[in-house]
Amino acid sequence: MDTWLLVGGIAALLTTFGFLPQILKMYRTRSVEDVSPVTFIQFMAGVGLWAFYGIHIGDAIVTVANIVTFGTLVIAISLYAHFGGFFRRSPRCS
Amino acid sequence: MDTWLLVGGIAALLTTFGFLPQILKMYRTRSVEDVSPVTFIQFMAGVGLWAFYGIHIGDAIVTVANIVTFGTLVIAISLYAHFGGFFRRSPRCS
Numbered sequence: 001m002d003t004w005l006l007v008g009g010i011a012a013l014l015t016t017f018g019f020l021p022q023i024l025k026m027y028r029t030r031s032v033e034d035v036s037p038v039t040f041i042q043f044m045a046g047v048g049l050w051a052f053y054g055i056h057i058g059d060a061i062v063t064v065a066n067i068v069t070f071g072t073l074v075i076a077i078s079l080y081a082h083f084g085g086f087f088r089r090s091p092r093c094s
Numbered sequence: 095m096d097t098w099l100l101v102g103g104i105a106a107l108l109t110t111f112g113f114l115p116q117i118l119k120m121y122r123t124r125s126v127e128d129v130s131p132v133t134f135i136q137f138m139a140g141v142g143l144w145a146f147y148g149i150h151i152g153d154a155i156v157t158v159a160n161i162v163t164f165g166t167l168v169i170a171i172s173l174y175a176h177f178g179g180f181f182r183r184s185p186r187c188s
Contacts, residue, residue, distance in 0.1 A: 004147065006148050007143050007146060007147050007150070008143075008144075008147045009157050010140075010143055011107060011140050011141075011143035011144040011147055012140075013136050013140075014136050014137070014140030015136075015137060015140035015141060015161075017136075018133055018136050018137045018140060018166065019133060020136075021130040021132035021133045021136060022129070022130035022133040023173075024130075025128070025129075025130040025132075029128065031128050032128055033123050033125070033127075033128055033129070034119070034120070034123065034126055034127055034128035034129050035116070035119075035128050036115040036116035036118075036119040038115035038119075039112055039113060039114075039115045039116040042111075042112050042114075042115060043108070043109060043110050043112045045108050046104075046105050046106075046107075046108030046109035046114065047105075047109060047111060049102075049104055049105035049108065050102075050109065052101060052103040053098065053102045053105055056098050056101070057098075067125050071137075079122075089095070
């Protein structure tokens with residue numbers, strides 16, 4: 001197998017599923033106070049545009065990888081909202 | 095200006111600096127307990143490989159964008175360590 005194809009493939013897998021550890025940590029601890037929702041929203045806008053760009057240049061890998069990342073970010077921002085990130089402030093010590 | 099060049103450019107800017115809001119939040123609150131360092135480390139490995147891949151395919155944008163992202167992640171993981179993310183657990187209510 002082509003070594004560089006492997007390098008690109010591993011790079012794509014690592015970044016496509018890069019928010020998975022943060023999602024698992026939010027799910028496990030049910031605590032999201034220190035997490036930045038702006039980072040999630042900014043990445044959603046970014047990978048959304050990347051997906052459109054992938055469709056435009058006809059590159060299936062760019063398109064699919066960014067749609068998958070967008071999906072993980074929908075889960076991330078939903079968990080953030082579910083655990084009160086948008087509404088509560090410092091409830092941990094109450 | 096070519097609309098698609100603009101779409102790709104904005105997409106690249108949004109994702110390259112996607113961790114900036116998280117960095118600013120950690121810096122402002124000095125609190126990192128809910129942040130996943132594994133997400134930072136996974137992205138560092140991913141964008142590091144992307145940068146090598148960019149050099150291999152001779153694409154300056156892929157190379158530079160991923161090196162810049164790698165730099166933001168070095169700042170992110172350093173702040174995480176500085177604010178005790180690796181050593182302290184639940185110090186907020188002490």
